[in-house]
Amino acid sequence: MDSHVVISDSKSTTVDHDLQADVLAEYDASTTSVVTRTEEALLEELGDADGLIVDAGVPVTARVLETSSLRVVGRAGIGVDNVDLEAAADEGVTVVHHPTYSLDEVATHALSLLLSGVRRLPRYDRSTRSGNWDWTEGAPIPRLQGSTLGFLGFGKIPRRLATMVQGFGCELIAFDPYVADDVVRSHNVEPVDFEDLLSAVDLLSIHAPLTEETTGLIDEHALETMDENVVLANTARGPVIETDALVAALEAEDVGFAALDVTEPEPLPSDHPLLELENALVTPHTAWYSEASRRQLSRGIAADVGRVLVGEDPHNEVTVESSWV
Template sequence: MEYTVVLCDNKTVDPATQSEILESAGASIEILDEKTEAAVAEAVRGAHGLVVDAATPVTAEALAGTDTLRVVGRAGIGVDNIDVAAADDEGITVVNVPDYCLDEVAIQALSLLLACVRAVPQYDREVKAGTWDWGTGQPLRRVAGSTLGLVGFGGIARRLASKLRTFHVDVIAHDPNVDAETMRDYGVERVGFEELLDRVDYCSVHAPLFAATRHLLSTAEFERLDDDAVLVNTARGPVVDEDALLAALETGEIASAGLDVRESEPPAADDPLAERDDVVLTPHVGWYSEESRADLSRGVAGDVAAVLRGEAPSNPVDPETPWI
């Protein structure tokens, strides 16, 4: 039987790699450039597979319009843009690639943290403008002996915790789905969310996005953080309430923030956070390396091909616990 797989993803479209894998299952590729619910609904009519990135909405309404679709492949880790429960109701398997960029995102989080703590972007701008003054970034604090809190303790957070051992940083974490023994294996103390906020110098967000984590960090949480605290978010933008973050920075309730993900991507042209020296921004690039991109292409195509062949995929998303 011949299958059609629709690709709506500009990160991992690698026709040579993906075509070879999908053709082995009897599938051909069609490219969808428009990332809207209506475009997805139209594209999946008659299609057997769909591969999407984080910006492509796969809603219950879109899935209800097809009786051929067998599998949705999320080219990435998070599946907050896919109605996993609706897919399960329609008998459609959802797969993701949960381990393709763990090291890249952990390093991105660490890079943003260090850029904030050492005022690297500010010094860079000052030196390039002709100012040679060590004092322009004052006050800087020693990293060793500080405490970092991980909000979420999945694969990325675990990699980051391991890397921080050499920095002599105490690491604590909050994750209701991970037990204390697992955290101890990484040298991390398990704490409640409010205790984490009260104790940390640095807070790094690694929680997935779903109803309970939307705006998990907002006004009350920023008030609990120390006024020297640094916030880093490499998870999902809406986990952080950006209006509350802006207010916290303006009032000095926290010191700085490093953000790789935003509530709206791309942000508005008049984004107030982009105008601040105490905010370091990158364009949702934490996932990226040439190696991770290749791994992602192979991983998602391989699992989509497996489902089309009637085989069990390596990384099915459980509709009951899609975030683990």
């Protein structure tokens, strides 16, 4: 084999390692599969590898890029906030991702979280399992029709979600300073500024990438600005929401319901208050997943890494300047 690729998941299950090995073999690349969650552990496993494939939980830092012989990093997913893109550019390392593999899955999961929050399904489920049979357990429940659904970020996933909910009778609004107003309106969604988004929403679906600008964007002020019955769903990145502020708002019932597929930290400790609250729902960063999306992701990332290793142009390169949401 001409090249070697390390496949490093933080969970060992995000991608299909055997499928990726088969795909990379077509590009004369051998593979090693490891589980790493820290910079130090990753450095110990890299050796003289030419390529690296990682999930969201593996930190590809400047030190990793500067001290390795990597030529390409494949981020098995959409977001690349765990890869130092500036350092990659400085070191001449190509970074690839897969910006479309799970659009339908994440949009569907976000919709499921929103509807579960509106209808208070987790609270009803817990109550029924404990032996009760009481329709008032989730009261008061608002009517979905006529409510305002807002999107924080309006990239590919929220655009798909906006299409899904067109028949629900909701008013749709979005804040995204990087998307032109006419693009937003072309999806029957009205562009608004951030403060207007917060003050108007009955339901808020978070789709912003994790950047310095968006870290902690949903803070105490943002939560206070929203209606006390608001339903929040986050399928983007956990640190977009200030966790302590959210917990305080939920405990004080200043937020109606929070449905989270991503958290900060991730995973949550077993004694974290979010796991105890009746008005919160947490899923284990699974919005991306279906069997079809997992196969598509595994094959697509491996093929793009292979292309770089044999001197071809990748299909989905991402850089500091790229729009990757």
